[in-house]
Amino acid sequence: MHTQNLINIIADQLPELNKSESKVAQVILADPDRATSSSIAALAKAAGVSEPSVNRFCKRFNAAGFPDFKLKLAKALVSGVRFVNRNVDPEDDVSSYTPKIFDSTINNLAMVRDRISHSIVNQVVDKLIQAKRIYFFGLGASGSVARDAENKFFRFNLPVSFHDDVLMQRMLASTGGTGDVFFFISHTGRTKEVVEVAEIAKANGSTVIGLTAPDSPLASISSVTLEVEVPENTDEYMPMTSRIVHLVILDVLATGVTLRRGPDFLPHLEKIKNSLKSTRYIKDS
């Protein structure tokens, strides 16, 4: 499991801190970048606590002392993951909402990165490699993800297709059988049409893979489920980030397949890349 980001660790621990430690935490979380460049005295003053309290705070988070803590904080900031709960609000202008949306996406990715089951990724790669045919199915926003997956997996010389048409999906599911892989992408895992099609595929002996929410009907039907838990979209203004997480997971799967294929396969990928060259204007410089 990936080491959690210091900032998130602090945020997580927040409720368990005592009064002065929590004051320190709040000041740091409010502007971590500033914290890295202030002295212990300045930070103590900003938090309204004594210097030793700040020092104790640092030690609580496994730092040798304040300077060491600052160093760790600085590193945590670079890794790009910032503090979570920054919702877009109606008063925001471009320079507020733009980073907020990036940050929220980044945070969700970091969360899934730390939680995704590697053994399940491996199982799915197995299934994909052994597949006689692969179908990527999704509706609405997940349709775009499915389409992207087709574009990606097509390069592996696998018989792959994507469908965002429910009737098409239904027909294909009912004509499939052993060796066929039906890969369902769904944010909620509760869309009736999707679940029904998955049931049909399953009934015909095909392998059903779900890239979806845990504890959903789709998850329970799937032969293997890649569980993605992205916080519900409570804020009206926040975009749905699950699509993006799904895309990255498909990137991971594609990489898994490439690696499993071994180095002999690279020339094939190169060939596909080159086939596009003639469609482009040459880069000067």
Added chain:
Amino acid sequence: MHTQNLINIIADQLPELNKSESKVAQVILADPDRATSSSIAALAKAAGVSEPSVNRFCKRFNAAGFPDFKLKLAKALVSGVRFVNRNVDPEDDVSSYTPKIFDSTINNLAMVRDRISHSIVNQVVDKLIQAKRIYFFGLGASGSVARDAENKFFRFNLPVSFHDDVLMQRMLASTGGTGDVFFFISHTGRTKEVVEVAEIAKANGSTVIGLTAPDSPLASISSVTLEVEVPENTDEYMPMTSRIVHLVILDVLATGVTLRRGPDFLPHLEKIKNSLKSTRYIKDS
């Protein structure tokens, strides 16, 4: 343009440093990680120079002093490790390549987050709000992005469509005119078909927006360009992350449009959300 890594800067400057500064540089380059956690005294001793020499060295590299220098060095190390040493290599297993792919995506997002021009985002939001019609065009992987954009902007009650068919694109571009917005998505900005269609759109008086690489043919044609610079995909195994960056930028634009529409518009979004409810299995719990 990517800011040069501090370590590389030091290495580059090496020949121009004087005797004691160069000693300091060598010690730091030999073990930069150690340098971040040693005191000025320790480093001075290791380099066989005086403490002020180390201090002067730090100031030479635009640091406020030694502690500030250590901070910058620490940051450089983190980003260095991620960019240089985090490529997927053929020996990787699931638990290595999975976080690597997430990290590389996260890094690219963080980079664009810090570099994207807010004023251009604003300009694009303006154009989208005023548009009589919006067309999202993309080919290949960018086609999926365009499709996702349609799905997203459709909710704004704007006449929007997406096309990944070159002939369709061509026809629409030539029938468009003032008030129409053609939004082109392209990783390279050099695909001939895309550039040609953009030229046609432009010639007919439509607004052309490019979500693409800077200094590309597409960028130079566009009325407004959202420049996205994602490091070239040199590693055979690394997936292309520009798609994901593009999606997030479209999320930003959509948020901008929602905010500009004001709170009166929220019921409309709510209505669309609700329209999907009946298609889902209810969540128990």
Added chain:
DNA sequence: CATCTTTATGAAATTTTCTTACAAATTTGC
């Protein structure tokens, strides 16, 4: 090659920053 000028360097003092020890205050358990 002597002398002046510039530049580089370090010793020591000063200042800033951090840590520790301990006592006061607060909370908790009984």
Added chain:
DNA sequence: GCAAATTTGTAAGAAAATTTCATAAAGATG
């Protein structure tokens, strides 16, 4: 309501960093 445990701050002192200034080295000039 009192003792123990925990939390917090004061103040001292230790450590680290910076500045000042003197000296040494290198370079320029006649």
